[in-house]
Amino acid sequence: MSSPFFKDLLSLPQPPDGELVDGLPVIQLSEGSGLLTSLVSLLYPIDPIVPDSYQKVFAVLAACQKYDMTLVQSRIRAEMKRGAFPGPVGAEAFRAYAIASTMDLVPEMEDAVHLTRNFPMTFESLGEALASFRGQALRDLLRSRKRSY
Amino acid sequence: MPPAPLVASALNEVTPDMKFHFDYPGADIILRSCDSHTFRVPKLNIINISDSPILRDLIQNVSNTSDVTNGEEQPLPTVKLPENGATLRSLLDCIFSFAPILPSTSEEIMELLSVAQKYQMESALAHIRGAISLLDPPFIHLKTAFHHYALAQRNELRPEAVQAARATLRLTLTLETLEDKIDFMPGAYLRELWQYHERVRANLKSALHEFRKSGLPSEVKGLHCPSSTSRSSSRTLPRWLDDYVKSLPDALHLFSLIELENVRARHVKDEISRYGYAACSSSNISSQTICAFWDALSAVVRETIEKVRTTDVANLKPHNDNERGTPADRFDLGPREGRASLRILGSLVHPIVLGYTRRKYHTSVS
Numbered sequence: 001m002s003s004p005f006f007k008d009l010l011s012l013p014q015p016p017d018g019e020l021v022d023g024l025p026v027i028q029l030s031e032g033s034g035l036l037t038s039l040v041s042l043l044y045p046i047d048p049i050v051p052d053s054y055q056k057v058f059a060v061l062a063a064c065q066k067y068d069m070t071l072v073q074s075r076i077r078a079e080m081k082r083g084a085f086p087g088p089v090g091a092e093a094f095r096a097y098a099i100a101s102t103m104d105l106v107p108e109m110e111d112a113v114h115l116t117r118n119f120p121m122t123f124e125s126l127g128e129a130l131a132s133f134r135g136q137a138l139r140d141l142l143r144s145r146k147r148s149y
Numbered sequence: 150m151p152p153a154p155l156v157a158s159a160l161n162e163v164t165p166d167m168k169f170h171f172d173y174p175g176a177d178i179i180l181r182s183c184d185s186h187t188f189r190v191p192k193l194n195i196i197n198i199s200d201s202p203i204l205r206d207l208i209q210n211v212s213n214t215s216d217v218t219n220g221e222e223q224p225l226p227t228v229k230l231p232e233n234g235a236t237l238r239s240l241l242d243c244i245f246s247f248a249p250i251l252p253s254t255s256e257e258i259m260e261l262l263s264v265a266q267k268y269q270m271e272s273a274l275a276h277i278r279g280a281i282s283l284l285d286p287p288f289i290h291l292k293t294a295f296h297h298y299a300l301a302q303r304n305e306l307r308p309e310a311v312q313a314a315r316a317t318l319r320l321t322l323t324l325e326t327l328e329d330k331i332d333f334m335p336g337a338y339l340r341e342l343w344q345y346h347e348r349v350r351a352n353l354k355s356a357l358h359e360f361r362k363s364g365l366p367s368e369v370k371g372l373h374c375p376s377s378t379s380r381s382s383s384r385t386l387p388r389w390l391d392d393y394v395k396s397l398p399d400a401l402h403l404f405s406l407i408e409l410e411n412v413r414a415r416h417v418k419d420e421i422s423r424y425g426y427a428a429c430s431s432s433n434i435s436s437q438t439i440c441a442f443w444d445a446l447s448a449v450v451r452e453t454i455e456k457v458r459t460t461d462v463a464n465l466k467p468h469n470d471n472e473r474g475t476p477a478d479r480f481d482l483g484p485r486e487g488r489a490s491l492r493i494l495g496s497l498v499h500p501i502v503l504g505y506t507r508r509k510y511h512t513s514v515s
Contacts, residue, residue: 121325123324129336131336131337135333138339
């Protein structure tokens with residue numbers, strides 16, 4: 001099993017009144033169907049279902065983080081590096097940083113910082129992406145950019 | 150009903166918790182804070198003085214459901230409120246006292262305003278804002294503007310957000326220079342603020358263009374400066390003054406009488422170094438003329454900013470950084486309705502069903 005989280009979860013006895021579908025126990029997950037399709041497809045030796053945007057890739061990475069699927073997470077990151085999975089391009093890096101920060105995806109934050117260096121960090125260049133920044137993310141990006149120069 | 154003196158306000162009594170103690174004569178209901186402080190108050194006072202339809206309904210609902218037993222003293226009905234004891238105490242002070250004592254921190258003051266607004270206590274809101282307006286230094290000023298803008302937005306306090314946004318107009322708004330001021334400023338608030346600055350700037354450009362063209366007071370129209378090269382043009386101001394006015398939309402921090410005098414002094418100095426004497430009539434411009442010009446300019450700037458403020462600030466929904474949700478909530482990869490099978494996984498699949506709230510994945514062995 002790729003996930004200690006699921007290993008523990010599945011080792012627990014099923015509640016007697018738990019939901020069954022076709023005689024199989026049901027575990028409710030909070031993720032959407034598309035995300036689960038990608039995630040589960042990565043667990044087996046089949047062609048993975050590739051998300052069609054970097055935001056969705058980040059969402060799968062975050063789910064991996066949540067469920068302790070480190071091997072799958074590493075595989076996705078490797079696929080992103082070789083371009084098989086979509087990553088942020090150009091000025092998308094600003095929004096990508098904000099999203100990665102919200103999801104606590106540290107390597108993606110670092111990659112995004114690197115990418116943003118090709119662009120000035122102004123209200124104009126951030127545009128609507130600015131609204132994606134939460135908490136201290138904006139300040140952190142400013143500082144990270146300074147450090148990386 | 151005039152407010153009666155408190156029986157035991159006890160702000161300085163022994164235990165710290167007692168500072169929230171509130172026992173009003175004739176109390177017939179208890180308000181309980183989320184941190185379990187109790188406030189014994191007469192419900193009629195709350196209903197009548199607070200003027201809050203929300204509190205009135207809450208109190209009436211509780212009163213209607215309380216048990217009544219013949220002749221026996223019953224515990225007072227209790228209304229549980231989600232606010233903490235400190236905020237409730239401040240709120241009750243506003244209801245029962247003619248001179249409300251404002252909490253000590255900006256966060257608490259904004260919280261108090263927010264709660265009064267939430268309960269639609271118009272008179273308490275006016276009371277609190279009145280007390281705030283008497284603060285010295287002012288509650289919202291240049292140094293606190295960014296912080297108070299974020300607090301006001303978070304608490305959905307439109308007048309305070311507008312006031313703070315206006316105060317920031319005197320600051321240079323670039324991300325690089327804001328690094329130390331935006332610790333907890335969500336990007337959405339900052340973007341809104343920037344858009345507000347942009348709208349003010351655009352409106353000011355247009356208004357000041359009109360002012361230079363046709364709004365100048367008669368006193369300044371006779372000013373003449375030999376350094377102004379375009380005498381044949383429609384320029385009716387000496388260049389230094391015209392340039393100052395034109396610079397304001399992009400540099401509102403220069404909008405002060407002191408800055409204007411600085412610009413004039415620099416111009417006169419340049420004139421003297423160029424001609425050996427002050428050739429420009431602005432060198433001995435009368436204070437009356439300066440005042441007339443400044444009053445006219447100030448009126449244009451103020452009215453322009455006022456127009457922007459009424460529609461363009463504080464329209465944001467609150468942003469709660471704690472409400473992050475799951476990534477999948479925000480970046481769902483597919484439809485949430487319907488039902489699909491993950492039979493692509495063949496016989497390798499663990500014999501369980503992975504599901505989520507509204508849809509189930511059937512991963513049965515096929």
